[in-house]
Amino acid sequence: MGRLHARPPAPLGAPLHAHDGGVLAVAFAPDGRTLATGGEDDTVRLWDVRRADRPRPLGARLRGHTDAVTSVAFAPDGRLLATGAEDATVRLWHVDGDGTRARPAGAALTAHNESVEAVAFAPDGRTLATGSDDRTVRLWDVRDVERGDRTRPLGKELAGHRAAVRALSFAPDGRTLATGSGDHTVRLWDVSDPARAEPAGQELTGHLDTVTTVAFSPRGDALASAGYDLTARVWTLDADRAAQYVCAHTGGVLTRADWEEHLPQLPYREACGGR
Template identity: 55%
Template sequence: LSGHTSTVWSVAFAPDGRTLASAGNDKTVRLWDVTDPSTPHSLNQPLTGHTNQVHSVAFSPDGRTLASGCADRRVRLWDVTDRSAPHPLGKPLTGHTDPALAVAFSPDGRTLASAGANNDRTVRLWDVTDPSAPHPLGKPLTGHTDSVWSVAFTPD
């Protein structure tokens, strides 16, 4: 797949397996139709709004929301219900003091976790029950002594 103009940091498949999201050093997120793996193609113009390299992407379990974590210290949510016309949801999630390196949705899709780099070293939890009005859940999880590169939820 070509389209990003620099390093690709992360990819994620939508739950239906027909859409792939990619996060790039070029400050964009791209969506790809991979229904036919022999002829994958871009679904739209790149998703823009981040001001630095995008490190991570994750689809919600229902496939309607995409999260992206960026070196601009923000996490963004995107409505990808209509893959041909994705758009931002709400305001960017702020709180990380250094790059947001990773994002992950809980299995029920109600919580998003994000991980911070460098001096931030936190994991933040966000209530995304209403993805257009997300908000923090409690205080950041602390205790790491270096960047947090990945987050995940148990299946239950």
């Protein structure tokens, strides 16, 4: 069999002159046909990218934010778009089925006190998470939008980070939320009941600077994080596999202290004769 040679990546078509100023956020719709961009000009734009070498803008710029748009995310069905901005608000937009038009979906979400740095939908599309420079995370029931009701936060703010929350990611099953922060840590939250969300395990330490992105593996058994310290870290969330590895490296004894040192992302349980 002949050896396969991968071609180096190359740009498709000319750059998109999307905004009057820097582009701070991009996100594809789930069907891959539409791209959303957020910019320093306080606007959001939608693009038809079915012809990747010849994308074209869809409709007018989406206006409503009064400061730079820092984050954009589509709901899993592609019919709702969330945008966060330095004006401390989140806005929701109804996107037509063909992605050609978007319109505001209710009033701005205003629970944060400082710039909103990250937005992410849960896999079932019912819950939106938002992270802010005010060091908190908020969860929102976006089904309110479909009912025509005002969208309100679910439960209390998720507090624990000591600096801005810069990254969010839901696990594939939607039961865990990961957050990355300017305090150099990653935190996990049990959001199986979004109205009663709570921390899951201890904070994950190791980064030496702001954590800018977090992402779960497709099976949800590992979490990756990366930051301004020029490193990426991978955290296992498979308790059995993690315990076996640590037991093998601790002489067959895994005490509670060992567990908390090596596996802070997982709740403690006895393993390999630990106590």
